[in-house]
Amino acid sequence: MLIVSGFKKEIENQQCTRCVADRTVPGITFNDIGECSLCTFHDKLTEIYPENENSLQKLHARIDKIKQKGRNKKYDCIIGLSGGRDSTYLLYLAVKEWGLRPLAVHFNDGFDNPIAGENMLQAVRILGVDLRTITSDFRECKDLKIVDLKASTPLLNNGTDIGIGAALYSVAYKEKIKTIFYGQSYRTEGIRPIAWAYFDGDLVRSLHRKFGTIPLKKWQPSQAGYNLGVKEMAFYTLNGIKTFAPFYYYPYVRKEADELLKQELNWQYPGAHYYDDLYWSLITYVHRVKFNIDFRKIAYSALIRSGQMERDFALNSLQERYVLEDEKVINLCIKRLGISREEFDSYMALPPKHFWDYPNSYSLLRLFKYPIWIGARLGFFTKIVYEKYFALAYK
């Protein structure tokens, strides 16, 4: 008996012989030598984005193109900034190594880790970068987080994820900037199956219709709020706004990034990955207790595959509860949501669900699978989007 995403399954657990992923990851399968499908997926991505000179050349060619387009404009691109390692390092590289003039965009939902805030302030000050902070209406933010608890799926930060995307696109539209950089790296973070990381503004809307208590602000192209469904995505894409993940082409080594950021930008480690957002403390707790989910299995596995972590170290670390799960911060989050511990516990006791138990746009996206494939080839978004949504098993 094993609990997968909160559901009891009549299966024995099995762990990959190469990484630390196991059968608690939905959709995972194993080959004859005991290696998991996530490792196979990683190898496929490495074929698409090999770590070699050719990739670096592609990266520089793309950057040159972006610079050319940015000529006579104030900014070349937008970079999403959270104050965590990945986004701060990306900002550093963009300015110092690639000579770009980015506009940093931060989305504030009221749960920023103050350490990350200090990191952002230092980074933009030292690098001489303009920062645009898009702040949500906290009443909406709170409502959406409670909606996610009531919906009882592992997607507990749906609203914020959409809010971040919407903020980046709406600033890009307002400032007429055509490229959005983001600091994702499958080599260091891994790719989570969509059962754990499905990004769909229409799902947010449908959950909000069912469980929300206050109306959400309406979408405006340059002030998107929490609206980024298929329709809005199509609008921004047709307006020529593209996303780009430079780390897919760049030999990103976390340890080196840490040292450089500390030295150059007085950067402080927030304490854990994702801890630029205090709400992840609560999410990690709910994931462990209610869904038997440990995201470290995805991230550590990625680091093992890319030679940045020893498997034994990862296995030992997984025995310990993640530092992200801090009782004081969990209580802060509950208090900030304006609910009592009893109310929170009542949401914990709700039966688990999947995102596909609620109306969403996944079937529509599947219908547009081939246009999305073409969009990925034309560089409107990374090829990984297509792979993650249509090639990686998630059930």
Place this chain on the structure above:
Amino acid sequence: MKIGIGQLLVEGGEPERNIERAKRLIERAVEASCELILLPETLDLAWTHPSVFDEAETIPGKRSDYFCKLAKQHAIWICLGLTEKENDKRYNTSILISASGETVHKHRKINLLEVEFPFYETGNQLSVCETPFGRIGINICADNYADALCLGHSLARMGAQIILAPSSWTVDHSITEEMNPYKDKWIRPLTELATVYEIPVVSTTSVGYIVGGPYEGKKMVGCSLAISKNGEITEGEFNEFASDLKCVDLELGDGKWKGTQFGQMINRKRG
């Protein structure tokens, strides 16, 4: 007089975290050789946060005592805002602590906003305090509203050679860095006081997101102000998520006028 403008990140209902951050700002001000640090209004619980009803403390009390200890330890003057409890009443209060750790002055906010009425009682006193720097007057945030400037005028006429105002200036959540967040809402009245009486006026606001209470959905974005006695403006940076310190050297007013001389001086200036 070197003053540290301590734009503190204040999280609603999180006194321990806020006070710990205030301590770090005080240490930074000491490193920067400031003689006084001015911190924001109600920095313990945040302005109009619902925790005011259960978690306010007396003055003197454990929170004010802690700041007195810090002032003495670092030999720095501290002016800050706290949520004060007295019997069953609560006040939006600011205190001035000397470098030897004594609370030498206390002011309770007078010009409360309507949304504050359920949270705080109205202050009923206004006074100035003699210090080695000169006479210091303290008021709080909206005490300096353009339509309440009689309070600042009164402090100046009591002989204040500088006015310090811990604040929590709020703006709508949609305001972003490229905008002028307050327009002339604060600059105009503070500059009026500074230039009419030839005294510096300094107001430090908190930064952060309002998470609870009647102003939930608004935020504080810094841009604190120090206006010199000649009307020169020093502004804190726009930011809503990190504490920050800005230092400013200010010459205090020379305290040359008294009583009716103020009226004569003002009339002369108006020609």
